[in-house]
Amino acid sequence: MATKEIRSWAYDELIRSPFALPQGMLGRLAGRLMLWLNDPGELVTLIGKADSVLEVGCGPGGLLRNIQAKRVCGIDPSPDMLRQAARHNRGRDVELRLGTASDTGCPDGGFDVVVSVNNVAMWPDLEAGIHELRRVTRPRGRLLIAWHSATGRSPIARKNALPEEKLARIDHALGEPTRRYELKNLTVLEKHCQR
Ligand SMILES: C[S@@+](CC[C@H](N)C(=O)[O-])C[C@H]1O[C@@H](n2cnc3c(N)ncnc32)[C@H](O)[C@@H]1O
Incomplete structure (x- = not known):
């Protein structure tokens, strides 16, 4: 099966990569690599204690597997x-379903923490995605947008890092005030939702 092309807000060209929209054999291989390469530890610490967590663009479920919350959804x-995530979270009470950043299918204010890791630059419409993720974050909940870091220890992170003006656009879409964290391989923008 041919890898589907994605038109994203972040790049001028169409993206054709099994990591962007994993499908078929190459996509499944990409999923395995994500599980192998991504270390969720620091992000789990940043998510902290929460009753309910939604991960948007959960991929093969490596982060989901490490989240301890009453309700975990990907x-x-x-x-x-989603099939890989289900296998990887076998025996755990994790809700998994089809959805995108701009159409999560989740109710208003449904989650304490909403997190997106290494997919914000693949969304077709940044503002529509952020608007939707803010909608499903509860009042005084937190929205975390993580992407490969320019100062990352891994060459993959450094190669895929976004330029500052693109990070500034995410920051702007999140709306003031935001906080920025530099983890081992991820830059994380955090928004405390006020509504
Ligand atoms: C590089 S993978 C990252 C997966 C996972 N978050 C991780 O860090 O291992 C990108 C994921 O984003 C998903 N994705 C692509 N377009 C998306 C969109 N518009 N909204 C949400 N997720 C999307 C892909 O299907 C893929 O699983």
Whole structure:
């Protein structure tokens, strides 16, 4: 099966990568690599204690597996990734379903923490995605947007880092005030939702 092309707000060209919208054999291989390469430890600490957590673009479910909350939910547009996430979270009470950043299918204010890791630059419409994720974050909840860091220890992170003006656009879409964290391989923008 050919890898689907994605038109994203962040790049001038169409993206064609099994990491962007994993499907078929290459997509499943990409999912395995994500599980192998990504260390969720620091992000789990940043998420902290929360009753309910939604991960948007959960991929093969490596972060989900490490989140301890009463309600853990993951959405992704790729059925292949949801199947891997289900396998990887076997025996855990994790809700998994199809969805995108701009159409999560979740109710208003449903989650204490909403997190997106390494997919914000693949969304077709940044502002629509942020608007939707703010909608599903409860009042005084937190929205965390993480992307490969320019100062990351891994060459993959450094190669895929976004330029400052793109990070500034995410920051602007989140709305003031935001906080920025530099983790080992991720830059994380955090928004405390006031509503
Ligand atoms: C590089 S993978 C990252 C997966 C996972 N978050 C991780 O860090 O291992 C990107 C994921 O984003 C998903 N994705 C692509 N477009 C998306 C969109 N518009 N909204 C949400 N997720 C999307 C892909 O299906 C894929 O699973």
